[in-house]
Amino acid sequence: xxxxxxxxxxxxxxxxxxxxxxxxxxxxxxxxxxxxxxxxxxxxxxxxxxxxxxxxxxxxxxxxxxxxxxxxxxxxxxxxxxxxxxxxxxxxxxxxxxxxxxxxxxxxxxxxxxxxxxxxxxxxxxxxxxxxxxxxxxxxxxxxxxxxxxxxxxxxxxxxxxxxxxxxxxxxxxxxxxxxxxxxxxxxxxxxxxxxxxxxxxxxxxxxxxxxxxxxxxxxxxxxxxxxxxxxxxxxxxxxxxxxxxxxxxxxxxxxxxxxxxxxx
Amino acid sequence: xxxxxxxxxxxxxxxxxxxxxxxxxxxxxxxxxxxxxxxxxxxxxxxxxxxxxxxxxxxxxxxxxxxxxxxxxxxxxxxxxxxxxxxxxxxxxxxxxxxxxxxxxxxxxxxxxxxxxxxxxxxxxxxxxxxxxxxxxxxxxxxxxxxxxxxxxxxxxxxxxxxxxxxxxxxxxxxxxxxxxxxxxxxxxxxxxxxxxxxxxxxxxxxxxxxxxxxxxxxxxxxxxxxxxxxxxxxxxxxxxx
Amino acid sequence: xxxxxxxxxxxxxxxxxxxxxxxxxxxxxxxxxxxxxxxxxxxxxxxxxxxxxxxxxxxxxxxxxxxxxxxxxxxxxxxxxxxxxxxxxxxxxxxxxxxxxxxxxxxxxxxxxxxxxxxxxxxxxxxxxxxxxxxxxxxxxxxxxxxxxxxxxxxxxxxxxxxxxxxxxxxxxxxxxxxxxxxxxxxxxxxxxxxxxxxxxxxxxxxxxxxxxxxxxxxxxxxxxxxxxxxxxxxxxxxxxxxxxxxxxxxxxxxxxxxxxxxxxxxxxxxxxxxxxxxxxxxxxxxxxxxxxxxxxxxxxxxxxxxxxxxxxxxxxxxxxxxxxxxxxxxxxxxxxxxxxxxxxxxxxxxxxxxxxxxxxxxxxxxxxxxxxxxxxxxxxxxxxxxxxxxxxxxxxxxxxxxxxxxxxxxxxxxxxxxxxxxxxxxxxxxxxxxxxxxxxxxx
Numbered sequence: 001x002x003x004x005x006x007x008x009x010x011x012x013x014x015x016x017x018x019x020x021x022x023x024x025x026x027x028x029x030x031x032x033x034x035x036x037x038x039x040x041x042x043x044x045x046x047x048x049x050x051x052x053x054x055x056x057x058x059x060x061x062x063x064x065x066x067x068x069x070x071x072x073x074x075x076x077x078x079x080x081x082x083x084x085x086x087x088x089x090x091x092x093x094x095x096x097x098x099x100x101x102x103x104x105x106x107x108x109x110x111x112x113x114x115x116x117x118x119x120x121x122x123x124x125x126x127x128x129x130x131x132x133x134x135x136x137x138x139x140x141x142x143x144x145x146x147x148x149x150x151x152x153x154x155x156x157x158x159x160x161x162x163x164x165x166x167x168x169x170x171x172x173x174x175x176x177x178x179x180x181x182x183x184x185x186x187x188x189x190x191x192x193x194x195x196x197x198x199x200x201x202x203x204x205x206x207x208x209x210x211x212x213x214x215x216x217x218x219x220x221x222x223x224x225x226x227x228x229x230x231x232x233x234x235x236x237x238x239x240x241x242x243x244x245x246x247x248x249x250x251x252x253x254x255x256x257x258x259x260x261x262x263x264x265x
Numbered sequence: 266x267x268x269x270x271x272x273x274x275x276x277x278x279x280x281x282x283x284x285x286x287x288x289x290x291x292x293x294x295x296x297x298x299x300x301x302x303x304x305x306x307x308x309x310x311x312x313x314x315x316x317x318x319x320x321x322x323x324x325x326x327x328x329x330x331x332x333x334x335x336x337x338x339x340x341x342x343x344x345x346x347x348x349x350x351x352x353x354x355x356x357x358x359x360x361x362x363x364x365x366x367x368x369x370x371x372x373x374x375x376x377x378x379x380x381x382x383x384x385x386x387x388x389x390x391x392x393x394x395x396x397x398x399x400x401x402x403x404x405x406x407x408x409x410x411x412x413x414x415x416x417x418x419x420x421x422x423x424x425x426x427x428x429x430x431x432x433x434x435x436x437x438x439x440x441x442x443x444x445x446x447x448x449x450x451x452x453x454x455x456x457x458x459x460x461x462x463x464x465x466x467x468x469x470x471x472x473x474x475x476x477x478x479x480x481x482x483x484x485x486x487x488x489x490x491x492x493x494x495x496x497x498x499x500x501x502x503x504x505x506x507x
Numbered sequence: 508x509x510x511x512x513x514x515x516x517x518x519x520x521x522x523x524x525x526x527x528x529x530x531x532x533x534x535x536x537x538x539x540x541x542x543x544x545x546x547x548x549x550x551x552x553x554x555x556x557x558x559x560x561x562x563x564x565x566x567x568x569x570x571x572x573x574x575x576x577x578x579x580x581x582x583x584x585x586x587x588x589x590x591x592x593x594x595x596x597x598x599x600x601x602x603x604x605x606x607x608x609x610x611x612x613x614x615x616x617x618x619x620x621x622x623x624x625x626x627x628x629x630x631x632x633x634x635x636x637x638x639x640x641x642x643x644x645x646x647x648x649x650x651x652x653x654x655x656x657x658x659x660x661x662x663x664x665x666x667x668x669x670x671x672x673x674x675x676x677x678x679x680x681x682x683x684x685x686x687x688x689x690x691x692x693x694x695x696x697x698x699x700x701x702x703x704x705x706x707x708x709x710x711x712x713x714x715x716x717x718x719x720x721x722x723x724x725x726x727x728x729x730x731x732x733x734x735x736x737x738x739x740x741x742x743x744x745x746x747x748x749x750x751x752x753x754x755x756x757x758x759x760x761x762x763x764x765x766x767x768x769x770x771x772x773x774x775x776x777x778x779x780x781x782x783x784x785x786x787x788x789x790x791x792x793x794x795x796x797x798x799x800x801x802x803x804x805x806x807x808x809x810x811x812x813x814x815x816x817x818x819x820x821x822x823x824x825x826x827x828x829x830x831x832x833x834x835x836x837x838x839x840x841x842x843x844x845x846x847x848x849x850x851x852x853x854x855x856x857x858x859x860x861x862x863x864x865x866x867x868x869x870x871x872x873x874x875x876x877x878x879x880x881x882x883x884x885x886x887x888x889x890x891x892x893x894x895x896x897x898x899x900x901x902x903x904x905x906x907x908x909x910x911x912x913x914x915x916x917x918x919x920x921x922x923x924x925x926x927x928x929x930x931x932x933x934x935x936x937x938x939x940x941x942x943x944x945x946x947x948x949x950x951x
Contacts, residue, residue, distance in 0.1 A: 069835065071759055094840045102836035108829035110848060120847075121837040171833070178838055198274035205277060224342040225275060248341040 017042035017182060017212040018063060023077035025058055025067065032058050034236045036077075040182075040229075045204060045213045047223035047244070050233035051259065056216045059233070060184050063214065064100040065093040081182065098125050101175035105187040107167035109159030109174070114151050117159045117170060118142060121178040137177055144210075145173035146203050165196025172203065176211070183207060185215040189222065201226045220260060224248050232256045278343055282352060285335045289356055292328045292363045293408040295321065297401055299370035300467065304397035307377035307460065308390035315381075318374035325367035332360040351484065355477040359411065362470040362477075366404065369463040369470075373397075376456045383453045386443060389436075393457065396432045396464050403429070403471040410478045422475035423487065429468035436461045565926060571669050572924025576660040577703040578632060578694065582609045583653045584643055592640070599636035603628075606635050617697035623690045630687055633661050657703055662719045662917045664691055668702075671916055708924060713885045713906060719917030722910065724925050726885040730800050730900035731869060731932075733889075737804025737896070738811055738868050743861055745808075746815030753816075754823045755845050774813035781810045782874030790878060798879035798899035806878060807868040814867065818860020822853035855947040862940035866933050872904040881905040903929050 018040040025033035033055045040046050048056035058067070065086060067073040079086050086096055098121070110117050118138045121127075128134045138155070142148040147169045151162070159170055168188060175183060185204070189197040204213055204226055217223050223230050224244060231241040232255075240247065240256045251257045258264040273279050299318050306314035336357050339345060345353050403422050410418035440454040440461075479487050524530065584605060592601035607625050614623075628635070635658055643650060659665075663683040666672040672683075679685055694700040711723020757763045785806035789795045795802050826849045834844035875881055885901040901909070903925065911922040 064836070066832070066835065094838055096838075097836060098838035104829065104832060104836065106829055108827075108833040110830065110833065111852065120834075120839075124837075124839055124843055124847075174833075174837060195274070202275050205275065221344055224344075225278075245338045245342060249337050 014041040014043055016040065017081065018214075019078075019080045019083075020059075020062075021078045023059070023062065023075070023079060025055070025062060025076075026074040027058075027070075028072045032236055033062070036238045038231055038238055038241055040212060040214055042212045043208055043210070044229060045208050045215060045227040046229040046231065047227035048214065048216045048231050048233060049218070049220055049223045049259075050239075051264070052218070054233040055236045056231075056233045057186055060186055060214060060216050063182070063184055064097050064102055066097075066102065068093055098178045099180050100182045100184060101178060101180035103168070103171050103175050103183070103185045103188050106191050107164060107171050109162075109167050109170050111158060111160055113156045114142075114159050114162075114170060115155040118173050118177045121174060125178055127178070141173040141177040144176050144207065145169045146199070146206075147173055163196075165192050165199055168192060168196070168200060169203065172200070172207075176207070181211060183211045183213045185213065187216055187218060190218070197222070220248075232259060234259065278349075281335075281339055281343070282349065285332060285339060285356055286352070288328055288332050288335065289359055289363070290408065290412060292325060292332070292360060292367075293404070293411075295325050295328070296363050296367045296370065297405055297408075299325070299367055299374075300397055300401045300404065303370045303373040303377065304394045304401075306374055307380065308394045310377070310381040310385070310390075312378055312381050315374040315378045319371050322367050322371040325364060329360050329364040332356060348481075351481050355411075355481045358477050359474050362473045366467045366470045369467050372463055373460050376460050380453060380456050384449075386450060386453055386457060389440070389443075389454075389457050392432075392436055392439070393460060393464065396429065396436070396461065399425070399429055399432065400464055400468045400471060403468060404474070407471045407474040407478065410475060411481075414478070414482050416479060416482050419475040419478040419482075420487070423472050426468050426472045429465055433461055433465040565923060565930070568920065569923030569925075569927040572708055572920045572927075573705050574702050575705040575707075576665050576668050576700055577657040578610075578660060578700050579655070579657055579703075580610060580613055580699065581653045581655050582606065582639070584639070584650055586650045589643060589647075589650055599634065599640055601636070602639045603634075603636035606639055613699060614694070614697070617699060619693045619697050619699075621690050621693040627684075627687050627690055630681075630683055631661055631664055631691060632658055659707070659721075660691075660700065662915075666917055667691065668695075669920070708921070709928075712887055713901065713909070719913075719915050719921060722918065722921050724903065724906060724921075724928055726888055727901040727903050727906035727925075728928070729888060729895065730803075730880070730885065731902045733800035733895045733900070734804040734807060734902055735865055735869060737801060738807045738865060739861070741804070741808040742811045742815050742864070746812050746861075747819050747857060749812075750816045750819035750823065751845060751850070754820050755841060755849070770813050770816055774817060777873070778810055778871050779873040779877070781806050782877035784809065785874060786877045796897050796899060798883045798901075799897050800900055800902070801896040802878050803875055803880055803902060804896075806874045807871060810871065810874065811864040811868050814864040815857075815861055818864070819853070819857045822856025822860070823849060825856065826852045855944045858947070859940045859944045862936055862943070866936040866940075869932060869936070870904055870929065872908055875902055875905045881908055884909075903932075 016039040018038075020036055020038050020040075023033060023036040024031065036059060048060060050056050061067045062075055062079060063081075063086075067075055075087060081100070084091075110120065112120075115138055118141050119134050122134060122137050128137060139148060139152075142151065147166060150166065151157075151170075159167065162170060168191070172183075172188075189200050192200065201222065204215065207213055208228075215223075215226065227244050229241065230244045230247045232239045232247070232251075232253075234255055240251060240253045242252070247256065248260060251260060255264070299321060302314055303318050305311065306318060336353050339353050343349070403425050406418055407422045409415065410422065437458065440458050443450045444454045476486055479485075588605055592598055592605065595601045603625065607628055610628065638658065639656070642654075642656075661683070663672060664687075667683075667688060674685060674688060677683070677685060677688075691700060707721055707723045709723060710725045711721060712726035713723065714721040753763065753767065785802060789802045789805055790797055795805075830848050830852065831844050834848045835841075839847065872881065879899070880901050883899055883901050883905075885899075885906070889895040889898045889900060907922050907925040907929065910918040910925060
């Protein structure tokens with residue numbers, strides 16, 4: 001009898017998609033992220049866990065320069081995607097965000113039709129030349145988000161009329177429509193019920209065959225279920241980063257162990 | 266939302282559970298082979314076969330280690346509940362039972378190696394082989410019950426342990442007579458006795474596996490204690506009655 | 508483990524009160540809440556009473572402006588008569604004679620026996636000759652056929668029937684004599700003189716002080732209309748653009764804080780200050796035409812801008828930041844996020860604020876005072892579109908004030924009538940604002 005697909009561990013062979021070195025983030029005078037070094041792998045799911053206020057969302061937002069919109073935030077250090085520094089003055093944040101998509105905590109579809117929601121990104125980035133191409137992209141993205149069968153007959157209805165789980169999948173479809181290479185997810189399931197959460201987690205598992213996914217979650221169990229690599233943040237530091245199974249069965253740093261076993265919060 | 270009672274929404278969870286159960290089934294196959302080969306080696310006084318059985322026990326031990334690692338991961342990463350939890354717990358117990366059974370088979374092989382050097386005791390090898398076959402059949406049925414989640418089969422296996430115990434009792438008395446007949450037989454008979462004891466213990470492990478199957482399916486261990494006919498500790502020596 | 512109690516005395520049993528019994532505190536609290544509700548209802552009732560009184564008095568005082576006494580007469584002028592009248596030196600008197608003759612016939616056929624002469628007719632009906640002549644010169648094809656005329660009575664006759672004038676207090680004058688009243692009564696009984704709708708009030712222009720009957724609000728409505736167009740076209744884009752910049756793009760520093768504080772203060776500046784500003788800048792410095800709706804519009808724009816900016820900022824702030832984040836996350840630039848997503852969602856609030864600002868501007872009188880629209884007698888309609896902006900005109904509130912300030916009591920009802928019309932416009936605009944807001948409000 002041959003092997004069981006305990007293949008999640010074979011991500012060892014993937015390349016690094018995002019490399020961060022000595023990243024610091026300041027909010028005014030507060031030093032929110034301190035000396036973070038991490039390599040995020042391609043075609044794998046990386047989870048950021050840690051107690052509230054530890055900086056995981058802040059660091060996530062550095063990866064697509066969303067912190068630029070906050071005037072008191074300052075980012076130092078080097079973050080490279082595919083070996084290109086994204087904080088280089090030549091880089092246009094708008095173009096970066098076409099390459100690095102984002103899904104937020106509360107599902108926030110535009111108050112437009114489902115079709116317009118998904119097609120907005122490709123339209124403003126000039127990715128298509130004809131309506132037929134746009135239709136194709138919309139269908140592909142909705143299929144990727146496992147939503148096509150449920151909405152294919154009502155593409156012109158408002159996106160806000162869907163259920164919570166469907167709305168979040170719509171937001172995922174919207175994010176993948178611009179063909180990004182990295183997908184950032186900031187607590188995507190916190191506003192969803194357990195069944196919708198499980199559906200989104202299954203979706204994330206499917207997405208990783210095409211994208212590098214980074215997910216911030218306050219639920220350790222979710223990180224355990226869904227990721228191949230886990231990074232534990234605490235008080236602005238990256239305490240431990242490693243293969244998920246190892247972190248949850250035998251972490252190296254005592255702080256990691258305390259957090260995971262529920263001894264610190 | 267339809268209730269799919271067969272599969273988890275997260276397919277990788279199903280894959281992990283199936284994988285770890287497959288490991289156990291693989292172990293079971295190896296152990297069955299080991300029992301049969303050990304018995305064969307004993308009867309045929311085949312030293313090479315005995316040696317091979319001892320080698321293959323390593324594979325069984327390696328599998329048990331893997332099962333332990335995988336179940337630890339499963340518990341840490343998936344926090345299984347209800348039937349999933351019972352699946353994981355029974356996998357651990359069954360693997361442990363199988364590993365001990367494999368060790369007994371290895372011991373059998375070791376002793377048959379030694380016995381091959383000594384003069385043969387008539388009939389012993391055949392009796393032991395029959396006992397071994399019975400036990401192997403129990404193990405096979407227990408594993409089948411596990412794969413099929415078959416409650417009746419599991420209960421049946423439990424009751425067959427009675428036969429094995431009786432066979433052991435019979436052999437015990439037989440070896441006693443041989444030893445009383447001729448003191449030169451004592452060494453061989455002692456070895457044979459230990460082998461018989463090992464086989465009887467294998468039967469107990471097969472019963473444990475069957476009980477784990479009952480726990481897996483119903484959520485509770487069987488209430489009535491397993492039938493035992495191990496009266497030897499109670500009965501005084503020389504008593505032939507039952 | 509013993510269960511020794513800490514004190515020797517037995518603990519007092521906890522009084523278990525039934526939920527069904529009402530205790531003192533609850534009663535007192537319920538009573539004070541009832542009192543509070545009563546105060547609230549009383550306050551509302553008082554407000555409603557005042558509102559009712561106001562409405563009733565406006566309607567009672569203003570409704571007479573919409574009606575007037577007219578003489579209803581069928582009159583035929585033949586081509587021959589026309590030619591004869593035109594050939595004379597005193598053309599209007601000729602028409603007058605023809606008319607008087609027809610009137611005499613009519614009166615006799617109706618059985619009115621009271622004697623009257625041409626002078627009396629002139630006092631009662633005014634100079635009808637001119638009216639008739641103008642009509643036939645404009646419509647020569649109606650010669651020879653009977654034409655029905657509704658000629659308005661003189662304002663004193665009108666006043667007699669509306670209660671401003673009575674036989675006892677009247678003094679004979681060149682405007683009206685007591686004997687004329689007999690004629691008028693007889694005509695009224697015969698059905699020749701009756702009450703008709705006063706179209707002149709709505710369509711006409713302002714008349715001089717001596718002709719209250721002919722005064723109309725039409726010209727000032729047009730004046731107000733052009734002013735509102737100026738206000739809309741200027742203040743909406745400027746206000747919205749300024750607001751968007753301040754809300755979305757301006758950096759957070761002392762300078763922008765200063766601007767924001769000043770905008771809020773501007774909304775509270777008395778409107779007459781804007782009038783002075785308009786006078787100094789637009790009329791004296793830029794030499795724009797005085798009393799023109801253009802200037803009035805510019806002044807009112809300055810006044811309305813703070814309102815629109817504040818309403819727009821509130822609407823923009825009300826758009827949840829998750830929409831902006833979503834747009835930015837998909838890769839829209841700040842401009843795209845604002846124009847494609849935030850602005851459409853803020854539109855209902857912006858529109859409502861604009862319409863309310865316009866409604867406020869419509870009713871402002873003080874700034875118009877200084878630029879000359881109050882007191883200006885708007886005698887004619889403007890000629891064309893450009894003239895509509897640049898020709899001197901009046902505006903509704905200014906017109907009302909002008910009428911109210913005139914000595915002749917007949918203008919009193921005109922002022923009230925103007926108030927009714929102004930209120931109707933304001934009501935319409937506010938209802939429009941509510942409808943627009945309901946229609947375009949979206950839930951997100």
